[in-house]
Amino acid sequence: MSDLVPAGTWVEIERVLLRPEDRSPQLPDETRTKPYVLRMSGFLDAEARVGDEVTVTSLIGHQHPGTLRLVAPHYEHSFGRTVPELLHIGIGEDWR
Numbered sequence: 001m002s003d004l005v006p007a008g009t010w011v012e013i014e015r016v017l018l019r020p021e022d023r024s025p026q027l028p029d030e031t032r033t034k035p036y037v038l039r040m041s042g043f044l045d046a047e048a049r050v051g052d053e054v055t056v057t058s059l060i061g062h063q064h065p066g067t068l069r070l071v072a073p074h075y076e077h078s079f080g081r082t083v084p085e086l087l088h089i090g091i092g093e094d095w096r
Contacts, residue, residue, distance in 0.1 A: 005071050009044045012073035013056055013066030040064060041073050 005011065018036035025032065042056030042064060054068045 003049050004047050005044055005049065005068065007044055007047050010041060010072055011044045011054075011056060011068055012039055012041045012070040013054060013064065014039050014069045015064070015066035038066070039069065040066070044068070 015038045016035045017038050020033050020035055023032050023036060040056070040058065042058045045055045045057055045063065048054045048068050050068050050071065052068050053065065055063050055065050057063050
């Protein structure tokens with residue numbers, strides 16, 4: 001089937017580290033009522049489908065179990081648009 005992800009593919013897994021009932025009672029409600037989740041990337045150890053329980057090997061060689069979440073994950077955040085006024089801060093006047 002085409003939805004099988006081959007072993008060795010760079011993927012992201014997810015694993016619940018703490019269920020809501022295991023979290024500290026001192027946390028704010030909006031935090032305490034959510035699970036504490038680990039998401040990490042690694043190389044898939046055996047072919048699998050998204051949603052399967054898998055093991056990945058990290059860049060430093062550690063193996064981690066979790067649920068296969070994404071294939072070829074990438075960063076989606078940014079620090080926003082360039083602010084031209086900030087580009088020359090710290091360069092000094094004799095830069096040019």
